Amino acid sequence: MEEKYILSLDIGTTTIRSYIYNSRAEVVGKAVDQVKLEYPSHGFVEINPDQLWTSIVEVVKKSWQDAGLSAGQMTALGISTQRSTFITWSRSTGKPFHHFITWKDMRADKLVKQWNDSFIFKLFKAGAYTLYLLLRSKRFKAGSSLKFMNTQTTVRLSWALQNIAALKDAAHKGDAMFGTLDTWLLYKLTAGKLHVTDASSASATGFFDPFTLQWAGWCTSLFRIPVDSLPTVVDTAGDHFTHTDKSVWGHEIPIRCCMADQTASIWGSCCFNEGDVKLTMGTGTFFNINTGTSPHCSVAGLYPLIGWRLGDEVQYVAEGAINDTATVIKWAQNLGLFDKPEDTAAIANSVPDSDGVCFIPAFSGLGPPYNDGTAASGFIGMKPTTTRAHLVRATLESLAFRTRQLHACAVAETNYEFHTIR
Template identity: 45%
Template sequence: MLSVFCEQVESLYPHPGWVELDPEVLWSHFVGVIKEAVQAAGLHMRQIAGLGISTQRATFITWHKRTGKPFHNFISWQDLRSAELVNSWNKSLLLKAEEAAKKNNCCFGTVDTWLLYRLTKGSVYATDYSNASATGVFEPFTKCWNPTLCNLLSIPMSIYPSVKDTSFNFGSADSEIFGAPIPIMAVVADQQSAMFGECCFHPGDVKLTMGTGGFWNVNTGGHLFASRSGLYPLIGWKIGEEVVYLTEGCMSDIGTAIKWAQDINLFTNVDETAKMARSIVDSQGVCFVPGFQVSVNDPYLCASFMGLKPSTTRNHLVRAILESIAFRNKQLYDIIVKKVRIPLQTIRADGGVSNNSFVMQMTSDLINKKIEKPANADMSSLGAAFLAGLASGFWTDKEQLKKLRRIEAVFEPQKDSEEYRPAMDTWLQATKRSLHW
């Protein structure tokens, strides 16, 4: 890796439960980080063989096909307004989009589609199978947009982008943007990209990402698995004739909860949290239920602390937050073991929270499995680079990619999971009390 550059895109919260992104801010940050990263690497844009784009999924926008002007902000995957729309559909937000759709002037897309459209000055209107499969409108079994659902919701099929392979030549970024045309050789959803970056290429390979949200993914090969208890099928990637499916379970408030704790001064630096948690024997009965956006399939679950006492300290609160992540990991892992009828292989973890040794060790203890942590926690970016490299011929096969894997740490079970039983039972009770708030 030659260089890294980051720029945070702030979420907007116009109303309680609403989460949006400003499309122009996202676009300017996107262009800016590419320019800064290339400059920091001492390279020129003309030297770039291909661009791989990994984006958060299920965050959508609609815009005018002719002018390119958005009808509204991005609606984030963490947004909860759909819970109310189920009972009372409010069309006012999308009225302009509805009128444009009737005239075949409306485009619908997730972040990747929007970026492709902007990069190519409107000449490419497309997405890939990994992003499409996460919208809820794309049918992973038939690999096409769902006409029955669209008809039921009165959504014209014309608004949806064409769906391309994940590792594919999507065209080139307009030379006015970066000073030279850069081939766009891969577009992929973030969790599927992290799966590819971890080299989870075989059925039974497991990836755990802990970032803003938490995601367990299992490579199920050519088979689709779903469960009413929290797992859903996705297309991992499509490269030529190869179509790889995943099953996924998610928890939405990992990084969000930790950032909130930092914002209210429970700690100064996130690196302190593992030490704070270990400085005490237990959380003293304090439980934290993560639910700032959505969790355990209940959009009305509220985030809460329970079991507070006069003796409760910041360390107890921080430990309770970290324990909640490990407990939720245990819940999802147990569902996967029960529902996915494939022998599970080594678990590979990534994402910013994977740098927290307390969470990693406790998760390993609870599930009684070894967990590998790579040297580079940002597997989503690496996966996009791998996919772009394959499309551009920089690498010829996946075996070359496997040789590039670097493991920084391995966490193996050190305590019997039964030792955590009383604390987890208390946490489960706290979770039930936070439902349907």
């Protein structure tokens, strides 16, 4: 029997990875490249789309070379991407109006605070709570505790629509197209034939309602997001993704799956049953719980997401996140506390404790259970006896303590008993 190969492409916040699997799920080829983040202004975190596209095309080619295979031997392509990072482009020319605005970008921070403190939003939440008291609908209970965050796409997209003149003009003329990274990638891979996103990526934007499985009309109206610019929301897997255009790699490759990276990690960790939980620590720390066929209603900040949608099957996830895991480590490295991240364990273990020093890992604010976007990072409890080793230990402990807080939040908000974290 002829061997079959699957191409797997993952585009995270820091790396692009291409893996080729054979029919026995063995890796036969791989290649990795770095995502080049740009910081044009204070709080701005961007990705150049042209540079990213070139890197994606090349890293896939290198994985084939590593496997000794070609595009024509690929049976299917599966994709996972970072979430909430978005771009807009012209419907008529296909050219972007700006670079990718990533999920770590803080340019809309003032807008986030203004909206959360605004009378109209407080009135909205009060109305949602009243409806919850009358109807006992989890959807309205969730709405009563809703809070805008920088990591969501909503307010950053609103900022772009207000501040990027070409986009503002195009949106008025109906010439603007919006997409998270997965949408843009599918658009590029199919030479402009597809303008879609899967349900898992849509749910991470902040303006897709996981309860109704539609773009939230109240939110698009409130933030004046042109509905005609939004992609069609499709199932996570299926033949509706069609295939890559020949112009990309010289041969058509069937695209069979496109999924948000954290929910792809849930799937890859085999968290298929309600109550299963996985924890990943990379650019951020993400604590995800499979909540079955019902979206989670949170009052402490666990975010309800769609894990995947396959026909009539919709699997939901509750997520708590620490956004600055890698940022904290990189900052401490740049500060000179250690030369390489792998040195930190030995340095931290060289002292019995942190000598009372604590570090607050909040470069992007604090998530659940605090949900305080104004929180700031810093060491507290420093004294004349404090050494570099104490600071390193406090830094590492801060990430462990915040992860423990996510766990405590999940236990308090759900009826699940977590015996195993994958």
